[in-house]
Amino acid sequence: MSDHTSAAATAAHSHAGRYLVVWAALMALTALTWGLSTIHIPGLAGVAVALAIAMVKGTLVALFFMHLWDQxxxxxxxxxxxxxxxxxxxxxxxxxxxxxxxxxxxxxxxxxxxxxxxxxxxxxxxxxxxxxxxx
Amino acid sequence: MNEFLRKLLFLPPQLSQHARDVDGLHFFVIITTMVAGLLIFATALVFMIRYRRRQEGESTPEVQPKHWHEAVFVGVPLAFFLLWFAIGYPQYVETTQPPPGAMDVFVQGKKWMWKFAYQGGPSSLDVLRVPVGRPVRLLITSRDVIHSFYVPELRLKQDALPGRYTQTWFQAEQPGRYQVFCAEYCGLSHSGMLAELVVLPAAEFDAWIADQRRGEARAQDAALSAGEQALPGSSILEQGRRVAADQGCLKCHSVDGTRHIGPTFIDLYGRQEKLTTGEVITADEAYLTRSMMDPAAQLVAGYQNVMPSFQGRMTPPEVAAVVEYIKSLKTPAVAAGPSEGPVYEPTPRK
Amino acid sequence: MSQHLESSPPVYAERNYLNTPATGLKSWLTTLDHKRIGVMFLIATLFFFAVGGLFAMLIRIELLTPGPTIMDAMTYNRLFTLHGVVMIFLFMIPAIPSGFGNFLLPIMVGAKDVAFPRLNLLSFYIYLLGAVIALGGMIYGGADTGWTFYTPYSTTTTTKVVPILLGAFILGFSSILTGLNFIVTVHTLRAPGITWNKLPLFVWSIYGTSVIQILATPVLGMTLLLVAIEHAFGWGIFDPGRGGDPVLFQHFFWFYSHPAVYIMVLPAMAVISEVVCAFSHKNIFGYKAVAYSSLGIAFVGFFTWGHHLFTSGQSAFNAGIFGVLSMFVGIFTAIKIFNWVATMYRGSISFKTPFLYFIGFLFFLFFGGMTGIALATVSLDIHWQDTYFVVAHFHFIMVGSTIMAFLAALHYWWPKITGRMYNERWGLVGATLVVSGFVFTFLPQFLLGNEGMPRRYFNYPERFQALNVASTAGASVLGIGFLIILIYILVSLKYGPVAGPNPWGSRGYEWLTPSPPPLENFDVLPAFERGPHEYHELPGSESAAPGAGTSHA
Amino acid sequence: MHSAVAHHFESLEKQGQAQRLGMWLFLATEVLLFTALFAAYGVYRYLYTGAFSQASRGLETWMGGVNTFVLVTSSFTVAMGLDAIVKGKNKRTGLLFGLSILLGCTFMVLKGFEYRHHFLHAELPGPFYGGPIAGSGGSMFFALYFLITGLHAFHVLIGMTVLGVIGARTWLGKYDAEHHVPVELAGLYWHLVDLIWIFVFPLLYLI
Structure with missing residues (x-):
């Protein structure tokens, strides 16, 4: 089961553009979370915001850099x-x-x-x- | 019925209502398990006999379960399991919530002994005295590693965490003496880390604690004036200490409660000791003296008969001095100070 | 076409994995063949089983009398630690998955080998390295912490705890690599015709085991590393004196070690599912229920670790969560027990040695499991925690059932592995002794626990002695049983009759190939048209039921 | 059949699929290895909230931030390296992997300066802690800080080695457009190292 989307299929076309967009997004999100930390959101809200941003970044890396999107x-x-x-x-x-x-x-x-x-x-x-x- | 099952299962006597409740659940669980086991294994046995292979090459039909089979297989056990949990969990929660006004006893585990301290100062080593019929809250801590305070008759066990307090409570119903075990492995003498739970009639307990508190007050007064003047007794104590050291007493008897070859000297005077014969005696002057002269006569349970006789090796004044010295060895006064956390130093670097 | 092929493998394969490509020691030590690696694992784990068993006998002899009997307290404390470490990390965790699993799993999915043969061999050498370091630590002094390594005792003891921790840490990698290999093999190397619903139940259970090995072992590795760091530098993660929480260690430890119980029991269930079908000569009752319950155990088993911490100072709230969740893990075992018993219904049961072990297994699993549920009912656990009741319980559930299944597997697949039959009569004698010896060793310990004797006690009050003597007597019967098995099984290596490809008349895929199997498992790959547990007559075939010793289809 | 196919696989595609799944399972073990530390962090942050945020504020946030940019960029270059080999441009992959290693070195150097800073201010774990925070919170924070960043740095080192070996082999033409799974796996490992840092950065530096 589930054996048929493969490297051969994904290898056919380039992902360079996709990588570039993801990279830009990651850099922007890093700047955002760093910036937000300087205003010290109090209590749990600050933790939640920082972790939410980290999760978005992590998801981007896993889906596109690590190809889970098409695996x-x-x-x-x-x-x-x-x-x-x-x-x-x-x-x-x-x-x-x-x-x-x-x-x-x-x-x-x-x-x-x-x-x-x-x-x-x-x-x-x-x-x-x-x-x-x-x- | 209760008594019969209790003896059948080797359970110790039930010292509290909680113990009875827990045993009730125990019997319920055991009986259900046995009935279920009987059903399953009887069914298996019937199948094994009825469907044993009668000739080689027999063919068998394909049998598949219906959905309700699996539903029963899941539903019936799960119903019982959850029922047990529904009974057992509240019983446990009850032990974590002491009733207001319970008497506090501070329990401290230390390799390899138990120390019990009461409000207002009194304390004792390896003997926990409590009154009958009053709730007692135990606040348990440890000075070194994790220990676990365990009294089978109460069906209670609570770990002693170093540098932390944990709590549990009980209300004993019968006077008597019960063993306290350490149930969490704590090293060399883990199995020797025993104490005794002594349940006293309420009046007797009150008298004891009042007496102890008076003693504490005296000891504190003495400690206050000790720096000022030489007490008359100090010279004989000093002599006793020297004799005890010279004669080698201290090679086998500790003065700080550590379990060693012989019983510790601290708090020895007046202690109830159980002998190898099973008899219980009080360690008074007569007993102490006799033990020096004829150690094998009344040996404390749990110790080997290795001590030599000191008959003729000490003069009568020296014997008296040693006895006075032993009498002076009491656990240091415990001040009822402001709330402080339990003490635990960081583990030493090696 | 395939039916024809299935019916005619040679009686004894002349060219098999034992002599191809070569027979020398070097060809074994450098082999990439999963069967040889499996056999090497079996030999190594059996050796450590003997070592651990010897420790067990010494412990039981010591406990014959209160106080010192044949050793002092320090030696005793080290012995029970080593007994635990050796039996758990060196025998029970690798024995069935790495031994039998390696040998059988690729054959059962119709593959030529596991997905990563080099990793497989590496796993064996990592196992040996870990074993050598741990054993070195034992010879060099041994640890006295118990196999649970509870802090702060383990971080302050002066015994040689670091090499043992390191050994266990390394052994974890072996476990991880084996699990990883199996999962990938099952996913990518199934032969055409073997769909997920035609996978042998053995494979399903081993798959569940592998999931646990992969997800739980790293946490143990990190935890042991933290203890070692703590022991060496005192950074204080678990040191209450530096604000650490010793209970956190217990959370981490049991996050691995509770699922680890299923690393031991699931493979045992894997074996039993095969054995009960083969010897009842009938299809399994409820294939999907048995298969999915393996995954259920693997999953839910991760949510129950806190039931080891009811007395440890954990919150009552958490005790409730973990208590309820523990009840659910019992359900999956119940499903399996019911389905195995129901499998016998209308079967054709043959009472061979493996089947006797199945009966013993059922007994230990049932009572071990039920006492486990009883222990999870919180209030009862408070009385039983850290007493001999717990000792008896986990010896029933993870040792009793695992050893029963291990011995069932050894006898059931012995002809497949060696090509020769063991002596059936001695087999029955051995099985009877082992099962009864085990019962008599641990039944008294349940009662000792009820009576209140804590575990890990070198010395004990005299009222506990009678039951301790009874337990030691049972242990000696157990020991004799194992000796008998060892002797006849070694004798059969040389003098046993040639077994033939399918002496049991089993439908399992591994019996479709000669015994011992050829180098790449199947000379000609069968079509795997029937399920591995299907024994009923197919419409249209003239003689559908294979008799023992033949394999007509 | 391609020469890189092992005897027990039916095709290169199937083999690649198995290797990817194997790698993902390995990455799962890596995630759980770090999880024990994150769980400890969670518990002690809960117990010593004030001390942890005070200690966190004392960190060199700019170094952590720059390192995040560096690591994310190195992940990007690794991904571009994979894209290159898929198109059959071996040399370009080798160069991009080399660039990633350089970025990894930058990360390690910055990390080294950061460690030096902590050593100089006695912000060290357990008994070696000499910082300003009273109680156990400060030393506990730095114990976790060194454990988490140390384990992560160790993974960066391994990742750089893997990238180096695979990059060199790609340069030498061992892989091609059809057979590039090892390049992909090396990339997966590096991305995981990046992924973990993405969580480490806010946990240690920002909150």
């Missing part, structure tokens, strides 16, 4: 599958850190302000014992 299905499937697992591996640990018992995160993490920590430790813990010098 058979399995190759696309491979990339898409790997990206699904990228998403899984990035999301689930992050979700864990975001929802776990706040004190199970590092003491100097910025996600659990001191007041939450104090509320959990209702009277405050005993200062952890100074273990006597051990061998």
């Amino acid at each position: 058979p299905g399995p190759n696309r499937l491979v990339l898409v599958t790997s990206l699904v697992f990228v998403a899984v591996l990035v999301t689930l640990p992050l979700l864990d850190n975001a929802t776990r018992f706040p004190l199970a995160n590092p003491p100097d993490a910025e996600t659990a302000p001191q007041r939450i920590r104090d509320a959990i430790l209702n009277e405050g813990p005993p200062a952890p014992a100074h273990a006597p010098a051990h061998p």
Whole structure:
């Protein structure tokens, strides 16, 4: 199945023009994301914008420089599958850190302000014992 | 029924309502599994006998499933699996949400011992005392690597993360003594990292903790004045320490809680020790003295009989000094200070 | 025309892969033939199975009594680490895919070889390199971290953890290359006539395995590298003292190591799907369900890793997500179990050694799988986590079923690989001993776990001793079973009767070629008109059912 | 049949298809290799948001930006190289690959200056961190910074080697318009290195 769009077919005509357009777009997008970063969009919006631009750039590279636009299905499937697992591996640990018992995160993490920590430790813990010098 | 299944499956006694709930799910799962297994393997057995090869070269018909076959194959197990999850997950969530007003105990794992500290200062090594019938929240941390606090009778386990707190809670229903295990591999003496959960009647616990708090106050006062003047007892303590070092006691007994060839000296005085005979004694002056003279007589469980007798090798005043020295070795006072994170230093560079 | 060809391969191929182009050691070590590479993998993995088994016996003997029995705690800690590392990375992960998979997969898709023969040989040498480095680390001192390498213990221990990490890292590349080769082979080298719906179920499962190998192994590689960096320079990615999160390591580790369980079990299922059809002499019940469930396991298996972290400080929210998703992975196994049992319905069942292993496999897969589901019901896991219950569970599911399938495969394809038959009677004896030995080794461990004995314990309270002794007794039966198998299988190499191209009367494509197969698998490529699991009579053919020992169509 | 067809493939086309699929599978493993680092980045950025953006602002953004332009351009020249061999212009491909390697060198040199800058300011991972950011966030950022950019730089080096070998072989006429899959594969690898940098740049420098 899916075996019949091939190099021979794509090799027939030149892609030089296409490459040039994609290159110009990539340069423009790089300038755009760099420019946007200088105005410091606050919070998550800045992250979202930067990642969205990166994704557009990445898609351009994959589709045209890497020829997924005119290559058979399995190759696309491979990339898409790997990206699904990228998403899984990035999301689930992050979700864990975001929802776990706040004190199970590092003491100097910025996600659990001191007041939450104090509320959990209702009277405050005993200062952890100074273990006597051990061998 | 509960009791029968519990014994059949080798499960330890149920110390809390949570343990009973979990066991209920356990029995449900086991019974369903066994029934399903019986059905499947009985079917397989019937097929194997009914359709065994009677002659070479038999031909067989083509049998294909209908859609509802596969639907049943998927639907029935999935329904059971999700039902189990629907029962089990809330049980777990309950253990992560301590009821308001629960008594806090700070649990600290360290290679290879457990330390339990209470609000207001008292603490103990390897013995966790809790009252019957009151919710107790454990705030668990570690000083070195990951340990895991595990009491089979409570069906509870929670990892101790270095430099972090994790929490769990329970409400014990019967007084008694139960073993605490370390369940996360932590090195050489992982299997020796045992502690004891002592569930006391509420009044007895209150008395104990009050007594401990008084002791803490005294110790703090003593510590405050220690720099000012030489305490009368200090010379005998100093002598005891010297004798203990000279006689080689410290080669086998640590003074910081580390498990060694013999039991640690710290907090030894007044500790409840289980002997190899199964008998439990309190380590008082008489016991300490006797152990120096005739070590094999009352050996603490878990240790080898390797200690020589010091009969005739120490003068009576020296023996008394060593006993006083042991009595002086208490876990340092734990101040109830402001909220601080658990302590964990970066792993050392090698 | 093809029917005619299928019916007349010679009884024993004189010119086969064993003697063509040459027989010398050099021709083996430089071979690009997938069959020879498969055989070399089999020999190497069997050697490491013996090593790992020896470690297992030492561990069981040590646990006969509380406290030191034959070794001290340090030796014990190293032994169980090495037992885990050797068995998982050097035996179970490569044994069926790289061994039998290499030998069979190209034949089963009608190809002359795998897509990239050089990479295939490279994969074998990478495997050897990784094995040598890991073994070197073991001889040089060994690690005491357990095969899970949990931080910060693994980054602070003074034992030789880095060479073992490096060995496992290198072994990962071998695994990746094999998986890559298989996927490309299945996609591009199928013979005319073998459509996706006529692929042997063995191929489907191995395909699923390869997907996992490719997507999961790199994450393990990076994780092990991070641990090694941490151990050497203390950069602090997993060091809580520098703001790192030790639980993150567990996320990464199980992102690989949970799917790795399916790297071990899926190939076992691959073997069993073939065996149950061949010995029931009947078509598989629900081909598509069995085939697609392999892919389902490979996919959903990636979403469940967090059920190893219920007690580790992971959030209750995540525990819920991972708990639910774990239930779904059980479904695919259930589908397979039901379909295998249903395959026997109206079959013609022949109780040969591989079929006995199928029965053992079914037992271990069912109870291993069900205890797995039970472990994923969160609250029960809290009691069982890190106890012997878990040990028994994963030995049932990934060792029990994998070894059953490995032995089933060894007996089923032995005539194809060597051209000779093993002794059937001794085969039955060996199978009985191995299956019962395995049950008696690990059944007591389930109860030990219920009772609350944590794993990786060198010393234990005396109340656990009776069950430990029972387990060790079972292990010795298991050991004797393996010895018997080793002996008769080696004897058959020289004295076994010539098997013929298709001693089982199987319809699998690999039986359409002589035993042992010729250099490029088929002298004349068959037309593959029938599916690999079709046993029913075709309308119009006079004698459709091949009897044992013949292969008339 | 073309001499480059291995004995077990039916045609050059089929072989090329297999090699492309194999390359894509390999690229998938590369993506997942980096993913572990990106996941760690995600978690620690969540835990130390302020420290991470502070550390990020301290980076030499202009170097990262220029490097992005350089790498994107090198990807373009590699793509043009493929276009040339498809048309049978071997020498032109060789030259374009040479140009790509030069751009790769520029990238590495800039990276080297950047590393030098961080060494001088003690912006280093873990225990070696001596920068201004209090707490664990700063040292964690630089641990991830060096791991991610280091692994990426390693890939750039490998990519340059691959381009060098394949470019030289093309120059010598080992490939032609019909048989150019190795050129294509070398290009795929280089594009992936570029692709990863496209994500590294905003993550480390911009947000």
